[in-house]
Amino acid sequence: MDDAVRRNRAAWETAAGKYVREHDDLLREAREGTSLNPSEIELLRPLLRAAPAVVHLQSGHGLDDVALVAAGARTVIGVDYSAVTTGAAHRRAAALGLACRYVVAELPGAPLSDGCAELVYTGKGALIWMRDLAAWARDVARLLRPAGHLFVYEAHPAAALWSWDADEPRIRADRSYFGDCFVNDTFPGNGAVEFQWTLGEIVNVVLAAGLELLHLAEHPDPFWRPGGITAAAWSGRLPNAFSLLARRPPEPAD
Ligand SMILES: C[S@@+](CC[C@H](N)C(=O)[O-])C[C@H]1O[C@@H](n2cnc3c(N)ncnc32)[C@H](O)[C@@H]1O
Numbered sequence: 281m282d283d284a285v286r287r288n289r290a291a292w293e294t295a296a297g298k299y300v301r302e303h304d305d306l307l308r309e310a311r312e313g314t315s316l317n318p319s320e321i322e323l324l325r326p327l328l329r330a331a332p333a334v335v336h337l338q339s340g341h342g343l344d345d346v347a348l349v350a351a352g353a354r355t356v357i358g359v360d361y362s363a364v365t366t367g368a369a370h371r372r373a374a375a376l377g378l379a380c381r382y383v384v385a386e387l388p389g390a391p392l393s394d395g396c397a398e399l400v401y402t403g404k405g406a407l408i409w410m411r412d413l414a415a416w417a418r419d420v421a422r423l424l425r426p427a428g429h430l431f432v433y434e435a436h437p438a439a440a441l442w443s444w445d446a447d448e449p450r451i452r453a454d455r456s457y458f459g460d461c462f463v464n465d466t467f468p469g470n471g472a473v474e475f476q477w478t479l480g481e482i483v484n485v486v487l488a489a490g491l492e493l494l495h496l497a498e499h500p501d502p503f504w505r506p507g508g509i510t511a512a513a514w515s516g517r518l519p520n521a522f523s524l525l526a527r528r529p530p531e532p533a534d
Contacts, residue, residue, distance in 0.1 A: 281386060284461075285411055288472045289361050289386070295468030296364035299341045306341060307372050314350065315343035319499060319523055320433050321351065324401075327429055328352035332398035335359065335423055337387055337416075338406040342369025345380045348401065356380045357397075359390050388412065388419035395425040403434035404503045408474040413481065417489035427530040430491060432523065436498060437478050439520045442513035449513035466506065479522065486526050495525040 281289070299306065309315070316324065331354040336345055339358025342365075348356050358380060360366050366382035373380035385391050388410065400420050410416045420430050438457055443450040455462055457478060464472040479498075487493060502520040514520060 282411065284473055285386065288409060291464075291468045291470035291472035292362045293364050294470050296362045296368065299365055299368035303368060303371065306343065306368075307375055310343050310346040310372055310376060314347040316347045316351065317433070317501075317503065319497070320431075323495065323523060323525055324348075324351065324431060327399055327431070330398070332428075333357075333396065334399045334401055335390070335392060335397035337390065337400060337402040337420070338409065339369060339382065340365055340404070342366075342372055342380065342382070344401065344404070345369065345373060346376060346378060349378045349380065353399070354379065357392065358382045359385055359387060359392070361386045388416040390419055390423060392423060394422050395428075397423045398425060398428045400424055400428070400430045402430075403432045405435060407432070407434055407477055407482065408440075410477075411475055413475075413477050414485045414488065417485040417491070420486075421489040421491055421528055424491075424528040426528055428528050429494075430486065430524070430526040430528075432482075432525075433503060434482075434522055434524075435503060436519040436522050437476065437482070438518070439502060439513075440474070440476065442511065442518060442520075444509055444511035444513065446510055446512060449511070449518060482524070486524070491526040491528055493524070493526050496522065498522045 328351045331352055334348055334353045334356045336358045339360045345356040345358050363384045366384050370382045441451050441455045443452050459476045461473050461475045464474050498519040499521040500516045
């Protein structure tokens with residue numbers, strides 16, 4: 281593990297204490313509703329109809345795992361390098377009696393067998409933590425069985441540049457769309473460093489890993505709105521999220 285990844289992992293382990301402290305609230309949230317947003321549900325519905333075995337890369341607090349099972353997934357395996365996070369997610373899934381299991385591991389390089397996933401689900405603050413995005417895409421392609429799908433719902437890479445001013449959006453002077461990395465100033469904080477990937481780079485690593493692109497859309501709403509903030513950048517004029525659906529090509533006989 282290189283220094284940047286080690287530092288980020290430590291930041292996440294510290295921040296993940298929140299998921300332990302908020303266990304009861306998150307359990308209530310998981311019981312009461314879905315964490316999947318309407319655009320996700322629309323894209324995922326036909327895939328979940330087939331009751332796929334899902335691998336959730338960077339599964340975080342695991343609310344999406346609960347929602348994926350509720351929406352039809354047969355099983356979900358969450359992979360995340362935070363033992364605190366996966367412990368909290370495991371405790372919640374166990375309390376709900378759900379078919380979710382968790383693996384503590386650094387990504388890319390999931391310690392799961394080739395072709396084990398019918399659907400790889402990820403995003404909502406995941407790709408910015410990947411130091412080597414091409415290796416991430418190759419790992420996804422390896423995990424997918426032929427004809428399996430990759431679904432990403434993620435912060436738009438341009439959203440890192442928008443200020444959170446209430447009157448009008450401004451472009452942050454300390455960020456570049458084409459930059460390499462910058463210090464995270466929201467969550468997990470604690471000195472974590474985000475990697476900046478452009479939309480073009482993201483699409484190209486997916487294609488280079490041998491996947492077929494089926495869908496790419498940009499969305500005005502951010503996937504996460506920190507409490508108490510109403511940013512003009514989220515009023516519908518700017519891209520704040522994107523969704524991507526790709527597929528590992530079927531075997532000739534499929
Ligand atoms: C913002 S969360 C993702 C959220 C998750 N998709 C959700 O909605 O709950 C980012 C997660 O990525 C994990 N993470 C970051 N870098 C990682 C890496 N290199 N390997 C494995 N997990 C990583 C962190 O521990 C954290 O739980």
